[in-house]
Amino acid sequence: MSFLRNFFAKHLNLEILALGAGLNAYLGIIGLVPFTIGVLVEGYGFDLKTAGLYASIEIIVMSIAAMAISPLMNKISNSRLAITGGLIIALGNVFVAMYATSTLVVLGLMIAGVGYGLVAAAVNASVASSDEPEKVYASGILVYALAGSVLFAVLPMLYLESFPVYFWAQAVISVVSILLYARLDDSKPSQQQAGDVSASVKKSALLNPRAIALFLATFLVWTGMGLIWAVTERMGVSIGMTSQEAAYALVLSNVIGMVGGLLVKFFGERYGRAKPLFIGSLVMGLSFIGISNSDLASVFTLALIVYGIAYFFLLPYIMGAAVALDSDGKVAAFNGAMPSVSAAISPALGAYLAATYSFSFAGNTAFVFAVVGGLLTLPCALYLDARYRKSTLETMDNEQAVLNS
Incomplete structure (x- = not known):
């Protein structure tokens, strides 16, 4: 029993689950691209080119948001940034679920993209500030892989009768993930460590x-x-x-x-x-x-x-x-x-x-x-x-x- 307690304390604690949830958010949205395109084609009536473009726009905005916020990471709490990102993701997906017009769908995907970018920045910062980033990241990847497999299996069943449910489900998952984001590592490297890293580049x-x-x-x-x-x-x-x-x-x-x-x-x-x-x-x-x-x-x-x-x-x-x-x-x-x-x-x-x-x-x-x-x-x-x-x-x-x- 002590072995199991030590194992879960080190490899499957709330901080690791929070990391896995963050990875599942910003990496998962890339993996879900084929489903997103399918929903936009079959459920919203867009042609394949348009659906592919809209899916790309969401990821482009995610990348821009993550890069834009990165210079401020030493001044922002990782957990608070992830929570903010999670709320924005939920808002964007609710927008897409409620409105099927081209302009509003793009706007909703862009809003969600901003949220995914903030979560990505927060997750990366939390890993970088850990004592053993490789081991922590590896544990988070395991959680992400398992959660992603379940998500891939469940999401298609959810929109059998109503395609907007696909986006409603993502909004709900994001809100639930917020409960875990509060446990992300908020510690920062010391000034000496930061100076050493900068000098070594x-x-x-x-x-x-x-x-x-x-x-x-x-x-x-x-x-x-x-x-x-x-x-x-x-x-x-x-x-x-x-x-x-x-x-x-x-x-x-x-x-x-x-x-x-x-x-x-x-x-x-x-x-x-x-x-x-x-x-x-x-x-x-x-x-x-x-x-x-x-x-x-x-x-x-x-x-x-x-x-x-x-x-x-x-x-x-x-x-x-x-x-x-x-x-x-x-x-x-x-x-x-x-x-x-x-x-x-x-x-x-x-x-x-x-x-x-x-x-x-x-x-x-x-x-x-x-x-x-x-x-x-x-x-x-x-x-x-x-x-x-x-x-x-x-x-x-x-x-x-x-x-x-």
Whole structure:
């Protein structure tokens, strides 16, 4: 019993639940893009291009709001900012649920986007100020993954009879999350710590050609994922699946996809970084072709599962490469922003390509993005692999020298 108490106190306390709720808000809205587009098309009568554009606007506003508030984070309580953001999210979603006209729907999505941006800033600040940010963030991601899977499974059932319920549900979830946001970490790094971090940041790190290649790689891979993800639900419907069946296929992809993360834990750096990064990107690209060219629900679902495994496999290696390239963390921080930047444009791009050309064309485009992205990871990955081998050899030589002495 004492083991369980210690485990929950460290890994599943109210602060971790608050972090998971915040991650579920601002990362979840990106994952819900295909459902949002589906609701705007079927429930509100917008065409696919317009629905994709509206979904992108919400994410763009979220990104702008998060960046705009970030310079003030040392003067604002994280919990209060998250609570404010949660209330704004609820207000925006209520607006969309109540009014179906184009102008008011966009206004409601923009209002919600501001709220998501404030929550994103508060969550990131609370993690950064913790003693062990990596461990805290990892625990929060677990809560987010579990909550996200439940959300993906439940939301489609809620709007079977009334599509506005989709937005009402998000408003209610946001209000409930506010109760947890009050437990976010409000502590701030000491002035000495802040000074040390500022002094350690090297401007040249972001101008390193390997870092620039990695930034482009991450952007392209996530753009490919985003443009496919945005219209995945529509692809499923086009081959005879119901909206709910397509949603469950997405949930299955997310759950089984965690196997990819287990593979990373098993392989680690055993085969370096270059091979896993390129192979992961290639497999992900092939899954895009399978998803967008499937005529059978079973093949569509299988391709989605492959995508999920590739995603959870690729993510740790890409982010790990950024961390390994720059010990100051500047490259990792900048590279971590690439998925959000791509998410701001990929829904509209995916909807445009699918509506103007075809689902197959969108999938083939995403395949090219993934493969080119995989190739662009190689300058960084090959450098890190060579550095790792050199370090290993030096360690072995030193150990041998000690034994011989």
